[in-house]
Amino acid sequence: MTAFGNPSRIERLRARMDAAGIDVIVSFKPENSFYLTGFNPIIYSHPVIAILPRTGAPSILVHALRDDHARASSFVSDIRLYGAWSTKVTMGLHWQAALASLLAEAGLASSVIGIEEEFVPLSRYRELEGLLPKATFKDVSGLIMTTRLVKDADEIANARAAARIADVGMDAAIAEVRAGGSERDISLASMAAMNRFWADTFPDKEVCDFGSLEGGAQNGLATWALAGDRMFMNCDNPTPRKPVAGECVSIFIWTIIDGIHAENERTVMVGEQPAENLRAIRSILEIRAELEPLMKPGTPISALFAATKAGLEARGYGKYLPGRIGHGIGLGAHEHPSLDAKTDIPLEPGMIFTLEPNLRMPGIAATQFSDTILITPDGCEFLTQSVGGELIA
Structure with a gap:
């Protein structure tokens, strides 16, 4: 590296x-x-x-x-x-x-x-x-x-590069959903696009992840897609299953450049959706927008969770509260701190974390939206910038 x-x-x-x-x-x-x-x-x-x-x-x-x-x-x-x-x-x-x-x-x-x-x-x-x-x-x-917790300039530059690669991967994944691909097709198309973009755009950068005593991770550009009821599994190897009309597909992307990770996750609707699916997605998108003004230096992490809790309760989703709404990211794809009710660490310029308030309502609906965000002196910067909102294939 x-x-x-x-x-x-x-x-x-x-x-x-x-x-x-x-x-x-x-x-x-x-x-x-x-x-x-x-x-x-x-x-x-x-x-x-x-x-x-x-x-x-x-x-x-x-x-x-x-x-x-x-x-x-x-x-x-x-x-x-x-x-x-x-x-x-x-x-x-x-x-x-x-x-x-x-x-x-x-x-x-x-x-x-x-x-x-x-x-x-x-x-x-x-x-x-x-x-x-x-x-x-x-x-x-x-x-x-x-x-x-607070990243140096080189780490921030690498996070931006990793986020750019993740955005390319998300574009390719969404295109494959629209083309009728399976979970596996979606994942392969995304990873192929990310690897090509990495090779062409960042020739002097590495995408290896951190290994263990029993193996290594030569390439850390990863995508997996889960369709329909498999969205509730959160993390699993993609299968040949194809999403059908009325379902959603969760797309999860992790990338790494010279040791620093980024995360980009979206939910894509396939055809016309049941009313509860659509309401859940719109509710989460509204709550994410409400949180954005709070993402600035001085805000305690617990305040972000409290605002999310209030937003979910106001929309009738109080019993579906998540344990956390994001996490730190950097050398680890999931690292300290957890964005939860107990973490009172105030946000500082140079911190990078994911923002992912989501809903899991078994048998009803699931959402998955996550961005990698940098805290700046005046607020925040979304490092991942893929199209959001009500994505329809």
Whole structure:
């Protein structure tokens, strides 16, 4: 993925480390190690470990077979190797010994070490305790996620690019619905259009997502469509089922550019609709319009949920309240915060989230509308700009 030099997020995170008394962060979570280094190996069959001291140069510990890739991608210059691969010179065969040696070299083996307790397995935590018996471990999961809330300029630029790709995919998906395609046809047409647009428009950008120890995600441009009663499944592999007149189709699109996601979701009506379907769609579109003036710096997230709740209750949908009406988006397709009744975080410029108040009325109607939205100094900017409203095929 493209490197941008030392991003401002590193210094913002270090300020929080200082306030929390954290001497060094040792990050294993793929999204966070990328956040701290700019390197995504795509396949995480060997851990990528980002080491960010409160002061001094950061470093990254990777398996030797990832050496060339890391040096071509990371904005961190201190790249250390473990394992065995060709003629590469490493710090040892295993990451455990290499990490202990690296921290000792930096004088941090007896320090307060921040780890991601929400991600690190218990077995790895015990390994770290054994490797570093004089260290004190503190959870930094929330500290990193809080820093990730406000995006840097490069992240915002990538979100805009990802949103442009999602819009192209939505246009192609809607066209395929109108052509009478199946769920699978709709999804394939959308993904083909997005991949062609990516290749032609963003030749220097990557669309890989974050992998795991058991696999990788070479391409994160994804679309799935669900028709009729399958809309209630929310997420499933598209099938050869074709929507018929009187049904709706939900189209879900996730995209990613250089580590940053966008989301674009729409409901398309196929032919004349039952009155309850049409009323549900119009109600959600009206509520989304009512929320737009509230999407500005200073508004607590809970206020957005409260306004949605009031709008649904006023229209007779009180018993169908969703658990949330959106979520943060960035390195994760779904990340903190949840746009719900309990989250009082005030909106700030640079935050990016999805807005998706929707209805699920089993056996009656379902809606799905979602946009990726950037909070600006004066309000908000819809990064996804696909046609909305009463889409009819």
